[in-house]
Amino acid sequence: MAGQYRSRVSGIGSYLPEKVLTNHDLEKMVETSDQWIIERTGIERRHITPEGQATSDLALEASRRALADSKLNPEDIDMIIVGTVTSDRQMPSTACYLQSKLGCRNIVSFDLNAACSGFIYGLSIADQFIRTGMYKNILVVGAEVLHRFVNYKDRETCILFGDGAGAWILSRANEGDNQVIHSSHMHADGNLAELLTLPGGGSLVPPSQAVLDSNMQYVSMKGREIFKNAVRAMAQCCQEALEANNTAPEQVDWIVPHQANKRIIEAVADQFKFPMEKVIVYLQETGNTSSASIPLAFDWAVQTGKIKRGQTILLTAFGAGLTSGSILLRY
Numbered sequence: 001m002a003g004q005y006r007s008r009v010s011g012i013g014s015y016l017p018e019k020v021l022t023n024h025d026l027e028k029m030v031e032t033s034d035q036w037i038i039e040r041t042g043i044e045r046r047h048i049t050p051e052g053q054a055t056s057d058l059a060l061e062a063s064r065r066a067l068a069d070s071k072l073n074p075e076d077i078d079m080i081i082v083g084t085v086t087s088d089r090q091m092p093s094t095a096c097y098l099q100s101k102l103g104c105r106n107i108v109s110f111d112l113n114a115a116c117s118g119f120i121y122g123l124s125i126a127d128q129f130i131r132t133g134m135y136k137n138i139l140v141v142g143a144e145v146l147h148r149f150v151n152y153k154d155r156e157t158c159i160l161f162g163d164g165a166g167a168w169i170l171s172r173a174n175e176g177d178n179q180v181i182h183s184s185h186m187h188a189d190g191n192l193a194e195l196l197t198l199p200g201g202g203s204l205v206p207p208s209q210a211v212l213d214s215n216m217q218y219v220s221m222k223g224r225e226i227f228k229n230a231v232r233a234m235a236q237c238c239q240e241a242l243e244a245n246n247t248a249p250e251q252v253d254w255i256v257p258h259q260a261n262k263r264i265i266e267a268v269a270d271q272f273k274f275p276m277e278k279v280i281v282y283l284q285e286t287g288n289t290s291s292a293s294i295p296l297a298f299d300w301a302v303q304t305g306k307i308k309r310g311q312t313i314l315l316t317a318f319g320a321g322l323t324s325g326s327i328l329l330r331y
């Protein structure tokens with residue numbers, strides 16, 4: 001019956017390309033230092049996709065790992081959602097390429113653009129389709145090849161971003177199973193859209209030589225403003241998740257926040273007096289991988305024995321838009 005079902009996380013996986021770009025490498029490219037980057041962001045290195053590979057290739061690796069973890073086959077998947085701002089092409093969607101590469105049935109497959117909140121938005125949408133009883137197994141992916149949209153002459157942005165992918169499979173939970181997604185909350189404040197954009201190449205400013213000459217094909221960001229709004233938005237979303245579930249911060253085992261900047265994460269944790277020992281921080285290895293950052297950090301935390309089955313986890317993100325969101329779940 002519609003509205004009777006709950007979703008559980010039946011499998012997770014992630015993928016980082018092998019090639020690494022360290023802070024020391026960046027010191028040779030722009031006027032910056034390893035010390036400045038670590039102090040201001042916490043980032044030490046980021047991973048870079050080799051030429052010839054695209055977002056769907058990273059998504060494929062992460063999805064195969066999630067499928068193996070869930071013990072499901074590609075033909076069991078009923079829907080694919082890919083959160084990305086760096087799709088293989090403007091059209092068709094990366095999700096369609098992924099569907100073909102994985103060998104799924106002709107299931108509904110689409111991309112969603114909520115920038116760094118893309119994975120939270122994707123999980124929330126998947127959760128609704130499972131709750132209504134429409135689908136049983138949904139593949140949600142966050143995948144980005146951001147380094148191709150970053151200007152390596154702009155020290156304020158090029159130090160931040162990296163490539164990677166993460167995938168989860170949400171499946172219909174058995175009756176009585178309490179390892180489920182409890183709630184999801186999503187927001188967007190379009191009044192703050194201009195704080196973080198990729199200004200050229202869309203319908204407003206179509207591709208042209210002038211776009212290339214003025215570097216409008218690269219990410220443009222007002223860092224300080226983003227910082228302030230990120231802390232406010234993620235703290236609000238966490239509060240909303242806790243209140244909706246009548247849960248105190250002490251009852252949460254781990255927060256897995258979007259991995260943009262360690263200082264942003266510390267400021268959010270501080271608002272709840274949440275100890276940093278219970279916050280997953282993986283950005284030292286990845287930089288900001290936008291929609292891939294939460295599933296990458298989560299997978300790493302599971303692999304390293306931090307997050308365990310049965311624990312209560314709070315996910316939260318913010319991104320260009322400005323979008324934001326939170327999910328409370330028992331893993």
Ligand code: ACO
Nearest residue numbers: 032033036040116155156159223224226227260261319320
């Ligand atoms: N190396 C050395 N110096 C630098 C660098 C760099 N890479 N970048 C900036 N500086 C300089 C600035 O020019 C400035 O110099 P000035 O004082 O002479 O003017 C000084 O360092 C301080 O600059 P601020 O911008 O005030 O530095 P801040 O502490 O705010 O850190 C940062 C900058 C890291 C960008 C921070 O604002 C931030 O993390 N903002 C949020 C960014 C973010 O999360 N973006 C993505 C969000 S959404 C998504 O994930 C897609």
